[in-house]
Amino acid sequence: MRLLVVEDDARLHERLAGHFRAAGFVVDEAPDGREAAWLASEYPCDIAIVDLGLPDVAGIDLIARWRNDGLAMPILILTARADWQDKVGGLEAGADDYVTKPFYLEEVEARVRALLRRVEGRRSAVADYGPLRIDFSARRVCRGQEELTLTAYEYNTLAYLAHRAGEVISRSELLDHLYDHDSDRDGNVIEQFVARLRRKLDPDGSLTPIETVRGAGYRFTLDRASA
Incomplete structure (x- = not known):
């Protein structure tokens, strides 16, 4: 946040x-x-x-x-x-x-x-994206019955992408969201967060929740289930 x-x-x-x-x-x-x-x-x-x-x-x-x-x-x-x-x-x-x-x-x-x-x-505290469930209030993420262990930065990255599902989010926008405005930022850090998220969210490669849009950024690909 x-x-x-x-x-x-x-x-x-x-x-x-x-x-x-x-x-x-x-x-x-x-x-x-x-x-x-x-x-x-x-x-x-x-x-x-x-x-x-x-x-x-x-x-x-x-x-x-x-x-x-x-x-x-x-x-x-x-x-x-x-x-x-x-x-x-x-x-x-x-x-x-x-x-x-x-x-x-x-x-x-x-x-x-x-x-x-x-x-x-107002945005619904708990949202399902296919087999993924994100509890935005409790800051918990589950895949099926398994609760995933995410760092604060990994969670913040995922939550931001999920709230903007379907949109292409640039690395610079993610950096703005994750870091103080005067921090020494390194765009490679975002790549590391996303790579770790992919391994945790999609260990068998069957889900592909985060897509890299070449030259533009990242897109969360999973649709949010209707209430």
């Missing part, structure tokens, strides 16, 4: 980013609204944490701009303000939930995961 943290307090910013990276998220960071707006447009995220008290663009205005631009990712707002009108204003601008400072990082993570489960629920 790709998370955007928008917080101008450097110490809190570092704590949030570090906590979520340790929890397996890909984290992009912005200290102000202008950089956050750019990051969200260049590196689409699965969820955003936004402080309302930003130094340039107000957090409420940033959220409203994203919603007006059609960005639908869940947004959790952070605020040190006790005034209930600020919380209501953030929610009316398009945020999905809020946490008031000071807070425990575990509480923020719980809220983030609850929002992600809500989104996954």
